[in-house]
Amino acid sequence: MTQELLYEINDKQKTKINKILKTYEREKGNLISILQKIQETYQYLPSNVLYYLSRKLKISLAEIYSIATFYTQFKFKKLGKNILICCDGTACHVKGGPHLLYFVENELGIRAGKTTDDLLFSIESVACLGCCAISPVCVINGQIYGDLTIKKLKRILKDLKEDKTNQIFK
Ligand code: FES
Structure with missing residues (x-):
């Protein structure tokens, strides 16, 4: 399976992320705020969304994970209702x-x-x-x-x- 397929993202998700990125357009360095907003939207940080984010922001996925895993506030699995x-x-x-x-x-x-x-x-x-x-x-x-x-x-x-x-x- 290619990486693209593994991290496939649907149009609805793309629209949501693009909207978040637009909000933080002037603060592109502010990855934490973007991640917080993504978590607020999904209650966790879905891997396909992070992959999409890494491509949009031109930051490696490893770097995003390295920052996100540093903060305990971020979750990587879907939480219960x-x-x-x-x-x-x-x-x-x-x-x-x-x-x-x-x-x-x-x-x-x-x-x-x-x-x-x-x-x-x-x-x-x-x-x-x-x-x-x-x-x-x-x-x-x-x-x-x-x-x-x-x-x-x-x-x-x-x-x-x-x-x-x-x-x-x-
Ligand atoms: S120890 Fe402070 S609220 Fe529980």
Whole structure:
């Protein structure tokens, strides 16, 4: 298989990327901002999009990967519809953070850093979410949940599994 086929990109993706590049036309050196925008669009950095980007910006793919992999904010795999970020910083750790993470991992059948096969759930474990006063903390679909307990998490997960996300976050 040729490299072009491997990194084939469709017209819809091309249009999206060209639009992003146009926005940052005057900041072509600002690769980080472009990558952030791509991730905002796809929730991760698809390899075919990065290949297209490397050709457009005339930067080698290796260089793009070398920059992108330096920052933990960038993801290279598609994440699930529901993203659970569990804190394992010191404050959360001493207040039972690891038990919450263990519970979520068991409930969903995946380890932190992974996504379920049905692409419904992703779990991430991070060092500190910056709201230690309400530890233990998880951010679930962008919503901060503090003073979490397994009982609360159980309810949240149950609702998410039944796809009642709108009811939870109101
Ligand atoms: S240690 Fe968890 S929010 Fe800071």
